[in-house]
Amino acid sequence: MLERLVESLEASPMTKRGDYNYFIHPITDGVPICEPALLREVGCAMVRMLDLEGVDKIVVAEAMGIHIGVTLSLMTDLPLVIVRKRPYGLPGEVAIHQTTGYSKGELYLNGVSEGDRVVIVDDVCSTGGTMRAILSALDQIGAEVADICVVITRGDEDIGRPFKTLVKVAVSESGVRVVDTYR
Numbered sequence: 001m002l003e004r005l006v007e008s009l010e011a012s013p014m015t016k017r018g019d020y021n022y023f024i025h026p027i028t029d030g031v032p033i034c035e036p037a038l039l040r041e042v043g044c045a046m047v048r049m050l051d052l053e054g055v056d057k058i059v060v061a062e063a064m065g066i067h068i069g070v071t072l073s074l075m076t077d078l079p080l081v082i083v084r085k086r087p088y089g090l091p092g093e094v095a096i097h098q099t100t101g102y103s104k105g106e107l108y109l110n111g112v113s114e115g116d117r118v119v120i121v122d123d124v125c126s127t128g129g130t131m132r133a134i135l136s137a138l139d140q141i142g143a144e145v146a147d148i149c150v151v152i153t154r155g156d157e158d159i160g161r162p163f164k165t166l167v168k169v170a171v172s173e174s175g176v177r178v179v180d181t182y183r
């Protein structure tokens with residue numbers, strides 16, 4: 001079921017961001033090219049894994065959650081909320097601080113209201129910093145998180161609640177090894 005994802009991940013070129021071993025892959029970078037069949041494979045697996053009962057919106061983070069969110073939105077007919085790296089100053093906007101393994105920045109959440117039931121999807125969860133920041137913003141608003149699914153987990157991150165992942169990888173300087181696939 002996840003053959004394309006597994007095969008392409010294990011062929012990922014590696015680079016360094018400081019001390020961080022960063023793999024380069026179509027799903028997590030849009031580079032070098034994202035094949036429709038890979039997106040379909042990821043979208044179908046996510047739709048099967050996610051608990052979408054009573055869900056109002058899909059929440060993703062800019063940038064590399066967007067193509068996954070669009071795929072799911074088109075498959076489920078659920079509206080898409082993109083947590084942006086740029087503020088808009090609209091009423092109710094929530095600013096959140098994001099720390100990843102190699103960067104720090106601000107994220108801005110618009111378009112979710114108190115009582116909304118959402119799912120969060122993203123390309124990768126590494127330190128869990130991005131997911132914790134989004135969960136904190138949704139909590140501040142009073143939205144309910146029905147489920148969370150990421151394509152790739154690369155660490156033993158703790159985001160304070162259970163979440164789902166399509167594959168778990170071990171990353172070293174020499175490359176990516178898929179250690180578990182969840183089907």
Ligand SMILES: O=P(O)(O)OC[C@H]1O[C@H](OP(=O)(O)OP(=O)(O)O)[C@H](O)[C@@H]1O
Nearest residue numbers: 062063064100101125126127128129130
């Ligand atoms: O678990 P974490 O350590 O927080 O890492 C995961 C986050 O890192 C990447 O985003 P990044 O901030 O690099 O931005 P991008 O999507 O624009 O590449 C990725 O898309 C996740 O959102």
Ligand SMILES: Nc1nc2[nH]cnc2c(=O)[nH]1
Nearest residue numbers: 021022023028029124126
């Ligand atoms: N592309 C990519 N995105 C990431 N986000 C967090 N870790 C990584 C990584 O190793 N590669």
